Amino acid sequence: MNIPQHIAIIMDGNGRWAKQQNKPRSYGHFVGTDNVRNIALKADELGVKVLTLYAFSTENWKRPKEEIDYLMSLPAVFFDKFLKELMEKNIKIEVIGDLSVLPVKTIKVLNQAIKKTKHNSGMILVFALNYGGRNDIVEAVNEIIKKGNITAITEQDITNNISTKNYPDVDLMIRTSLDYRISNFLLWQLSYAELIFIDCYWPAFNGEKFVEAIEEYSNRQRRFGGLL
Ligand code: V0D
Numbered sequence: 001m002n003i004p005q006h007i008a009i010i011m012d013g014n015g016r017w018a019k020q021q022n023k024p025r026s027y028g029h030f031v032g033t034d035n036v037r038n039i040a041l042k043a044d045e046l047g048v049k050v051l052t053l054y055a056f057s058t059e060n061w062k063r064p065k066e067e068i069d070y071l072m073s074l075p076a077v078f079f080d081k082f083l084k085e086l087m088e089k090n091i092k093i094e095v096i097g098d099l100s101v102l103p104v105k106t107i108k109v110l111n112q113a114i115k116k117t118k119h120n121s122g123m124i125l126v127f128a129l130n131y132g133g134r135n136d137i138v139e140a141v142n143e144i145i146k147k148g149n150i151t152a153i154t155e156q157d158i159t160n161n162i163s164t165k166n167y168p169d170v171d172l173m174i175r176t177s178l179d180y181r182i183s184n185f186l187l188w189q190l191s192y193a194e195l196i197f198i199d200c201y202w203p204a205f206n207g208e209k210f211v212e213a214i215e216e217y218s219n220r221q222r223r224f225g226g227l228l
Contacts, residue, residue, distance in 0.1 A: 036084045046211070096131055096136070131185070169192060169193075172217045173195050194220055194221075196217065
């Protein structure tokens with residue numbers, strides 16, 4: 001099996017999963033948080049180098065305030081339960097997106113976890129928070145302009161200044177719960193990625209289904225490598 005170096009996941013369907021069992025949306029988010037741990041550990045075990053998870057998009061601010069407040073408490077819930085385990089596995093936490101407008105408490109929790117795992121040399125677990133793909137490209141261009149004296153830029157300039165500049169290109173993008181959209185996730189970075197859409201809500205997505213997706217990726221690579 002050909003293991004992708006960098007996997008990106010849109011963790012969709014938490015609300016619908018909860019509704020199916022007559023539970024509040026927040027319950028879906030809560031179980032979804034536990035599932036982040038399951039999938040991250042599986043990815044680590046398989047030898048994935050970078051796992052990028054779309055946790056909160058710039059469009060998610062349109063949701064009811066109550067739901068947003070709950071979502072913003074989840075990084076703390078996640079680290080209280082799992083930071084010890086992440087340390088044991090030598091996993092490094094990083095974040096992409098515009099954190100400046102998140103609640104101060106959430107920013108503090110994130111910075112603490114980033115700091116604590118900074119010297120870990122294993123898998124990098126990246127959370128995309130208040131992230132938008134178009135904004136990521138615009139910010140990269142602004143970075144380039146700031147460096148001054150520029151009349152033309154190249155693709156490499158953008159690649160070198162975008163939020164994922166330190167990671168390998170995304171090999172595989174998985175979206176759960178069968179919406180066939182990129183939804184302003186990693187636009188620049190998904191140019192050559194395999195896209196896999198899975199008929200399963202995020203809280204019900206498990207290690208077995210994750211491995212199946214990677215097998216599908218691996219088969220596509222093999223067909224491509226063998227020139228059809
Ligand atoms: C809800 C499914 C973990 C998607 C997963 C702030 C929607 C559960 C985190 C998390 C969310 C983020 C950063 C970090 C550590 C953990 C998270 C949000 C939503 C939005 F450093 N799960 N999770 N963050 N959900």
